[in-house]
Amino acid sequence: MSAPEPAAIRTRGLRRVYGDTVAVHGLDLTVAEGEKFGFLGPNGAGKSTTISMLSTLLRPSAGRAEVAGADVAHRPDEVRRRIGVVFQEPTADRELTGWQNLYFHARLHGMSQREVRSQARSLLDMMGLADRSDAPVGTYSGGMQRRLEVARALMHRPRVLFLDEPTTGLDPQSRAQVWQKLHELGRQDAVTVFLTTHYLEEAENCDRIAVMDHGRLVAQGTPQALKSAIGADVVHLRTGDDENTVRSIRERFGLDAETTPDGVRVRTADGARWVPRLCAHLTTGVTSVAVTRPSLDDVFLHHTGRSLRNP
């Protein structure tokens, strides 16, 4: 599936080798402007290596990558001016106040005093930190520190924001707050967000996701398309006689049914529409019915053999 033009990130044959280890094998990826793009994969899949190449921290061994219109190998300074990066590990200075952290970052990027003041004010406001901006970052909660890191990465108005596991270690409420801000960002400023995550609900929040394994892309698309592509819904039935239920579902409807320790499992497209028909025709005492759709965890498991929850 190709993303609509123009692209915020485009890689062709991007590759990185460490000694004998090929961390990234010829990656071809296109991310559209304004997209929220999730980059998933088990530990060691090559995600951090890819982000490091895209953010100019690491030189590709081969291939090309263009970020925000500039080539990472030939115009790294240009790329750096146009991107913001939030790393896995906190990097804000805990001794300085939130405001000072933003100020020094922006001055390093060559912004004028006046620009810094208005941009810092509006980002601190947006991230819900305005009333704590004069307190040392060391006194902030984990969620506030992450929001400050996002604010700092946005100070110089980047076109692409890279987030390496932006909410790892945060409680669900803080995670939701960070995401609310990321959504606002997409709506207001069309900033492209490229993030890695191990959380299912974060992956669900993305416009598109790519799954990487052993340095290669194994799947990409919208969360919905990826779930649909791995197939059917599952209808779970509890009955008075599972063996006969399975036989009768197979014979009468030609569906893929089997017994499990938890009852009968039927795999079929459009599971919910089958429920009334199954209930109407089965004479084996159906006591409960549930329909589950494939989750992104099923997608991840299907493509990598591992669970996203327990990478």
Ligand SMILES: Nc1ncnc2c1ncn2[C@@H]1O[C@H](COP(=O)(O)OP(=O)(O)OP(=O)(O)O)[C@@H](O)[C@H]1O
């Ligand atoms: N500096 C390095 N020297 C040697 N090998 C490395 C180096 N950095 C990464 N690797 C190897 O490259 C592969 C990809 O690693 P990378 O850190 O990019 O994966 P990842 O998907 O980001 O994993 P994680 O989710 O654990 O951060 C792994 O096999 C890793 O051991």
